[in-house]
Amino acid sequence: QKEVEQNSGPLSVPEGAIASLNCTYSDRGSQSFFWYRQYSGKSPELIMSIYSNGDKEDGRFTAQLNKASQYVSLLIRDSQPSDSATYLCAVSPGNNFNKFYFGSGTKLNVKP
Amino acid sequence: DAGITQSPRHKVTETGTPVTLRCHQTENHRYMYWYRQDPGHGLRLIHYSYGVKDTDKGEVSDGYSVSRSKTEDFLLTLESATSSQTSVYFCAISAGGGDTEAFFGQGTRLTVV
Numbered sequence A: 001q002k003e004v005e006q007n008s009g010p011l012s013v014p015e016g017a018i019a020s021l022n023c024t025y026s027d028r029g030s031q032s033f034f035w036y037r038q039y040s041g042k043s044p045e046l047i048m049s050i051y052s053n054g055d056k057e058d059g060r061f062t063a064q065l066n067k068a069s070q071y072v073s074l075l076i077r078d079s080q081p082s083d084s085a086t087y088l089c090a091v092s093p094g095n096n097f098n099k100f101y102f103g104s105g106t107k108l109n110v111k112p
Numbered sequence B: 001d002a003g004i005t006q007s008p009r010h011k012v013t014e015t016g017t018p019v020t021l022r023c024h025q026t027e028n029h030r031y032m033y034w035y036r037q038d039p040g041h042g043l044r045l046i047h048y049s050y051g052v053k054d055t056d057k058g059e060v061s062d063g064y065s066v067s068r069s070k071t072e073d074f075l076l077t078l079e080s081a082t083s084s085q086t087s088v089y090f091c092a093i094s095a096g097g098g099d100t101e102a103f104f105g106q107g108t109r110l111t112v113v
Helices: none
Strands: A011-014 A019-025 A032-038 A045-050 A054-058 A061-066 A071-076 A085-092 A106-111 B004-007 B010-013 B019-025 B031-038 B042-051 B054-057 B064-070 B073-078 B087-094 B102-104 B108-112
Touching: A011 A019, A019 A032, A019 A085, A019 A106, A032 A061, A032 A071, A045 A054, A045 A061, A045 A071, A045 B102, A071 A085, A085 B042, B004 B087, B010 B019, B019 B031, B019 B087, B019 B108, B031 B064, B031 B073, B042 B064, B042 B073, B054 B064, B073 B087
Parallel strands: A011 A106, B010 B108
Antiparallel strands: A019 A071, A032 A045, A032 A085, A054 A061, A061 A071, A085 A106, B004 B019, B019 B073, B031 B042, B031 B087, B042 B054, B064 B073, B087 B102, B087 B108
């Protein structure tokens, strides 16, 4: 079982819609969770981090964490074509919060 | 952008030759990481360092070694490159401690022929 699981997609949404990206993790002791965006041929770029259950909003992005269900999600409101990228979920394991395990990423396509 | 520089950015090498990739940071962060990224596998941790001369293995460490003689430099060595090590390699840094994030370098595309 992989530490972090994501649907590879592609997820296609029309411009202006809400894109919902999901991630599950296996280590119940995990405390830190991150979303990265990666454009083709580029390096991963941190979008958001979340450490507590509930929602965290930053502009058009909202991260949601449910530790009981071992589930973290990213919502992108008013999706733009420039949001088209691969989104990577990362989790720090409970026994070492200075390590980062990544999912394989979900490819998002926002159609004009 | 976080001050992380990877070199070289691209390299083609022959099977069986040694290869060293360099990661240099100007942030004075304690933690440094080497990941490889392959289609369908996402980012996989090769090795990481939690201080000068302090390193540990990640998920896919076989065939790789690392060294960190200075805070700012973290080297990844493929002792005898194989075609299965063809990949994009990313270095990342983190300040460490709780509630900290990792930031990535530009990546090195390595092709072993």
